[in-house]
Amino acid sequence: MNIINLFQGVAMLFYQDPKIAIARIVLIILGIILIYLGRKGTLEPLIMIPMGFGMIAVNAAVLFLTATTTGTIFMDPLVSDTNGLMQIMQIDFLQPIYTFTFSNGLIACFVFMGIGVISDVGNVLRYPFTSMLIAMCAELGTVATFPIAHAMGLNYGEAAAVSVIGGADGPMVLYTSLILAKDLFVPITIVAYLYLSLTYGGYPFLVRLLVPKDLRGLVVKSTVQTNIKASEKIAFDVVGCTILCFLFPVAAPLFVSFFLGNAVKESGMVKYTKMIEDVFLYASTFFLGFMLGVLCEASTILNPKILVLLILGMLALLLSGIGGIAGGYLVYLINHKNFNPVIGIAGISCVPTTAKVAQKEVYKVNRFSFILQYAMGANICGVITTAILTGIYVTLIPLVMK
């Protein structure tokens, strides 16, 4: 008996197709890099550290499941028949989490509920038109990437799923790809989360490139001094939820999660607020990162479409950034130059990262310019507009594909 066969993870490197074996080693190294960059703060540690561990473990721990088949005992995302699923659920330790929270979008809804809890819709109510206009301009990538993706060989469902990366909202990408591009949801979601982690580092350069220094330091003279009451915010949650659920029943789980989360906070239910923020949001984020890592098996990543997805994901976020700043300029002109165009970048719904990026870039030029309230308004509207566009895509694309 060969001693190496005792250590199946190592033995598999020699037994498998060399391409897969090399990909496994590359992914293990990539996992280590993700943990390092997460720890360093270059990438989002909440996602990247669990994801890195998942990638390392799943690519190292390959074994013989039967005499002829190989795999891992983490989970099987491809199993579809009920008997097989029941059997695997008793063996693979992550299968129950995958089946009951991931593949039905529940985890995305939990994250969205958490976003609802940490969001303040007061700024949306204070500047509704400005915020919505900027947010819609910042959706340029979400729509402009679609025809490009189709021209690059993706079908309509896949093109729509990858385009939603332009909305810069991780749960939304997960939700759309689960509905429209089930075969590609793993690579699309991984690409989305990798890029979203980089927004904090990338968008400041775009802002500096597109907005001259004198405009970046512009102080916005506030004309609206409205105090928004909690009851008004709850009324907005109720109305917004009702209308959007009426319009897009397919995306209703996301809408209700967001507005319910916000209404819970505004109602002053401290225990529910804590439960959603501390338990639902962080537990979901942790498992999202870990599961994405575990889904990064060598065979998945060797999908020939991954390069196309990498290009399209970056293009979508770049176009959204350009669109957002163009929206900032548009409001600057409409408001007779009493608006800082940098706020446009906050229209991208990466709550609250892009709003922070906007304030940070403005603060670097002028310490007396505070634009965070406008940026947060645009930021929350970005979440709403991305949800609307997701709703339109998941409703429209199946009808077009018929």
Added chain:
Amino acid sequence: MKESILISLQVYLMGFAISIFIAALIKGMLIVIRRFSHEK
């Protein structure tokens, strides 16, 4: 290609219309709520 451009335009225009409708609704809702609470 042409069809995909038309779809993306359709998605954007629908999204734009709904967003502006929601913004108008927020304005209207605030006016109604404030007037109602003022009358009280």
